[in-house]
Amino acid sequence: MTWERIITPDIVDKGYYIYTIEQRDVDFTGRATHVDLTGYILRAAGDDADKNGFGVSDLNLDNCSWVLSRMCVEYFRRPVVGEQITVVTWVNEINRMMTTRNMTVTDGEGEAVAKAVTQWAVIDMDKRIALDIRQHVNYDDSLMEEPCPVEKPVRVPRLKTEPAFVKRVSYSDIDFNRHMNAMKYLEWMIDALPINCLLDREMRRMDMNFLHEARYGQQLRMAFEDGERSLFEISGEDGMPLCMAALTWSDNPAGQS
């Protein structure tokens, strides 16, 4: 363990969170799923916002909440059960409608596991409309002049293919915001892929755009175009797009995790 090298004063300024990969986080190959690894990235966002006084529970007091608007993650390695990961996170942008929070994930050797850029909005809990973030969050002590660690989330184009999958938003899909959780979209997309797509290649980057909320009981449709990038469009029954995503793959060379 070389924590001395990882936890520099610079990182302490940024906020860092250490998590351990559990049995429930890994797939049948023994490595953390992209859903669970990304879950820890989002958990660090929540933990850091809580620490700085503008977490979900703080915003709830003001009848508003954080919602994820766009995110991207570049994955370098999927850790195994028992491995500790360190998520370093910092906020570097804010404007009226959106704020940008970044994460780097390293393993016990300080090697890169993942890097992420997330963009968030604040919504009114009842009216479900976006609010001026600066009126609800005091970022004065948190904003850092440090660039994003990877290219920001791209805008994913709408698909021309017909929806091939349907799903009803269920109890286990919804989170504290009472809408479908971001990671449940990703889980549905990955589950839609033939298993060979997951064994013969490795996801290197994921871009997601969240356009509208999916609420409990809603019927969703998912269209899918495969290729070097797998493109997904999840929409409501009226065709309104709710979530767009692009998953980028590389071949999975022997011995590569």
Added chain:
Amino acid sequence: MTWERIITPDIVDKGYYIYTIEQRDVDFTGRATHVDLTGYILRAAGDDADKNGFGVSDLNLDNCSWVLSRMCVEYFRRPVVGEQITVVTWVNEINRMMTTRNMTVTDGEGEAVAKAVTQWAVIDMDKRIALDIRQHVNYDDSLMEEPCPVEKPVRVPRLKTEPAFVKRVSYSDIDFNRHMNAMKYLEWMIDALPINCLLDREMRRMDMNFLHEARYGQQLRMAFEDGERSLFEISGEDGMPLCMAALTWSDNPAGQS
């Protein structure tokens, strides 16, 4: 915190495991889901078997593995985020085909959260057939003369109703045994219920029988009969029953968690 009272020498003999309820374990009401709470109960089974030298990774060396055969849980209270739970577990029965492991779950005040009885078989990893447990597990130091904390799992009768739900076993459903995880069955059952069933009443007991494995890609069907007990039958396309369950409810009086 009154850990002094909880961790008696008797409990240390039995093996106890302390877990903390995380954000991802709770539903939109802020309380641990039955799936995640039961997940901790099963995790304690795994942790205790590992500690005693007959965990899944030990059995895998012998090309066999544990599979859950029957389980029941009585639920008293669903804890909230940040609460610590203590799972005490002991094995009190073994025969050629089945062993019985018990659990009691208490909160930080020592109050009952849940009690469970689980029954396990050992299977050959390749042939997927049951083996004589006593030839693969050394229980000499682990067997305790201490009764089950609640009535053992009941045999759930087959249903007369037609299947109303279908589902393909996906990547996110399968676990280290490469079959559908027990808690994924429970999640599917609970998701099939109207949300009012979950808000107006509280699950007090769950009995599950696992008859055959569901493998990746398999098409499953679920039949359902509601009442004081909700009965579920999950079967393959050929009608062979794979999992039967009975969920028993009570009204959810105001203020009761």
